[in-house]
Amino acid sequence: MRLLLLVPLLVLVGCSTSHHAVSAPAPGLAVSGPGESLASAATGRTILHSANVRLERGDPDRGPGEAAQLARAHGGYVQRSSTEAVTLRVPAERLDAFMSALPSLGEVTEKQVHAEDVTEAHQDMKVRLDNLKRVRERYLELLQRAVTVEDTLKVEKELERVTVEYEALEARLELLEGQAALASVSLAFERPTRPGPVGWVFYGLGKAVKWLFVWD
Structure with a gap:
């Protein structure tokens, strides 16, 4: 019973990752983690x-x-x-x-x-991906402790949902980092393009008008 109570709690944690956002790092701070090499060493930005x-x-x-x-x-x-x-x-x-x-x-x-x-989108993706990774690990732990078929099915269902979300976000992050x-x-x-005879006439007139107003 305690195991089943933990499943809805983890569902809420997993859902919260899709709305989590972080502020961009202060100028001068290097971006850490997988995207570190993509940020400017001087500004810590992802461009x-x-x-x-x-x-x-x-x-x-x-x-x-x-x-x-x-x-x-x-x-x-x-x-x-x-x-x-x-x-x-x-x-x-x-x-x-x-x-x-x-x-x-x-x-x-x-x-x-x-x-x-x-930078902000990049950092936000990394934080959400880290949160989803932790939720997946908790579900794997719960799956090992499940003792009934009902518990196992409930945990496997949530584990599959989180895994799909994790892999989709991971692909988006890899795409963004590749673009950066x-x-x-x-x-x-x-x-x-070369002007024809008439074009040369207007070109000469333009040069003449310029000469009237501007002397080198």
């Missing part, structure tokens, strides 16, 4: 980095292949590729060096770099 870049070159169809070589040189790889575009994954700590090397692939005409701070470890860089290559 998702991404970039979108457009480049011009005479042979845009060769751009993705050369970009793949550049990514591999920086420890990255190709996530997906098409005729004149490619998405790469590059180690976050090598992102700045990779971006600095992009002019070797063509003239950079547009560049957008994004950084999303997911590798920055996503999307490159689009295009051929330089």
Whole structure:
């Protein structure tokens, strides 16, 4: 009977883990545990980095292949590729060096770099995962002490529920940590546009108007 009373109590503990949240660590504190290597050593934050870049070159169809070589040189790889575009994954700590090397692939005409701070979500997942792990361990202990079929079935049912929740949360945490470890860089290559005869006329007029107002 005492065993059956413990089961509802553990159910409440398990359910509470899905609503548990923690505040982000204070700046300067390193994130501990599985995600420690993903946080900046200086700020203790977990950041998702991404970039979108457009480049011009005479042979845009060769751009993705050369970009793949550049990514591999920086420890990255190709996530997906098409005729004149490619998405790469590059180690976050090598992102700045990779971006600095992009002019070797063509003239950079547009560049957008994004950084999303997911420290709070990362920490919250780790705390919830730890709580679920402890609940699972308690259910395993109860299962060893069960003496009746009824007790065994009740504990096994709750153990299965907690295990499913634990594995789903673990997969989400691994995905987030993978996204933080590798920055996503999307490159689009295009051929330089050259103005026609009329275009050159307007280009010359623009230069002349600028000369009227601005002298170097």
